[in-house]
Amino acid sequence: MSLPKAELHLHIEGTLEPELAFELAARNGVELPYADTDTLRKAYRFEDLQSFLNLYYELMAVLRTERDFEDLANAYLARAAAQGVRHAEIFFDPQAHLARGVEMGTVVEGLGRALEHSQAVHGVSTQLIMCFLRDESAASALETLEAAKPYLDRIVGVGLDSAEVGHPPAKFREVYEAAAAMGLRRVAHAGEEGPPEYIVEALDVLGVERIDHGLRCMESPTLVERLVRDRVPLTLCPLSNVRLRTVDVLGDHPLPAMLDAGLMCTVNSDDPAYFGGYAGDNFEAVRVALGLGEEQLRELARNSFLASFLEHDEGLRAR
Ligand code: ADE
Ligand code: ZN
Numbered sequence: 574m575s576l577p578k579a580e581l582h583l584h585i586e587g588t589l590e591p592e593l594a595f596e597l598a599a600r601n602g603v604e605l606p607y608a609d610t611d612t613l614r615k616a617y618r619f620e621d622l623q624s625f626l627n628l629y630y631e632l633m634a635v636l637r638t639e640r641d642f643e644d645l646a647n648a649y650l651a652r653a654a655a656q657g658v659r660h661a662e663i664f665f666d667p668q669a670h671l672a673r674g675v676e677m678g679t680v681v682e683g684l685g686r687a688l689e690h691s692q693a694v695h696g697v698s699t700q701l702i703m704c705f706l707r708d709e710s711a712a713s714a715l716e717t718l719e720a721a722k723p724y725l726d727r728i729v730g731v732g733l734d735s736a737e738v739g740h741p742p743a744k745f746r747e748v749y750e751a752a753a754a755m756g757l758r759r760v761a762h763a764g765e766e767g768p769p770e771y772i773v774e775a776l777d778v779l780g781v782e783r784i785d786h787g788l789r790c791m792e793s794p795t796l797v798e799r800l801v802r803d804r805v806p807l808t809l810c811p812l813s814n815v816r817l818r819t820v821d822v823l824g825d826h827p828l829p830a831m832l833d834a835g836l837m838c839t840v841n842s843d844d845p846a847y848f849g850g851y852a853g854d855n856f857e858a859v860r861v862a863l864g865l866g867e868e869q870l871r872e873l874a875r876n877s878f879l880a881s882f883l884e885h886d887e888g889l890r891a892r
Contacts, residue, residue, distance in 0.1 A: 759779060
């Protein structure tokens with residue numbers, strides 16, 4: 574679906590298609606434990622978030638050089654542009670790369686090479702959001718923020734991702750305070766698999782401006798009331814929710830109820846190479862499965878620009 578939209582919840586490592594994974598594996602002499610792209614694609618059956626994360630981290634082994642990150646981002650931007658994305662706020666997971674001996678500079682410079690020319694080449698404006706892995710320690714997050722200091726002119730904000738349950742937002746209070754003091758914007762995954770209390774903590778303790786996913790807010794009427802009152806954007810990812818089994822089938826997705834409740838919802842792709850679709854595919858899937866009308870689809874697209882970190886007049890231009 575080519576309705577102009579901003580994508581606000583997209584992990585660049587989750588855009589690694591099997592074909593590019595094999596190309597990069599060959600280029601870097603990395604052995605993948607899959608015979609070919611078809612066999613790899615067949616492994617994309619997940620029980621939950623953790624079973625997906627295991628494969629997501631395993632495949633990152635092929636990303637080694639600046640050129641790899643540049644190629645990855647270019648491939649994403651071309652696909653996103655073809656589906657109407659005009660602005661993308663792109664997550665990356667530096668700790669997963671640092672742990673493999675790939676430096677922060679390799680990741681940021683590589684992505685930066687693609688992002689620098691994105692407006693001219695793809696017609697897509699971009700920003701980068703650096704995520705901390707919540708199943709790693711708070712000290713590791715602080716070290717990562719320190720390692721990012723030379724690159725802060727390229728990074729608009731910080732986020733929090735990876736295995737949610739058992740890793741409440743409050744664990745990262747200090748690093749979020751430090752990030753805020755550096756002028757970085759703040760978002761966090763919350764309420765994907767974790768309880769509504771994690772959403773409250775992300776708002777109250779981490780001071781986030783958007784909640785990534787936030788699906789489980791629907792279990793708490795008082796939280797819904799607060800999110801509606803404060804116009805807190807939720808970056809929903811419908812196809813991801815089905816693939817990771819937070820929702821049984823797309824027809825059961827609470828998006829229509831969330832819109833009816835007055836929540837500021839946006840629709841995004843999360844890890845499109847793994848979950849069966851890019852931003853436009855997610856819009857089209859909810860249109861068909863949930864019977865969303867033209868007005869609701871326009872509302873979702875309008876929300877995506879309003880909830881973005883673009884300055885207001887830039888947002889209007891991108892639209
Ligand atoms: N990392 C990549 N995709 C993620 C998701 N959907 N939830 C948490 N961490 C992630
Ligand atoms: Zn995500």
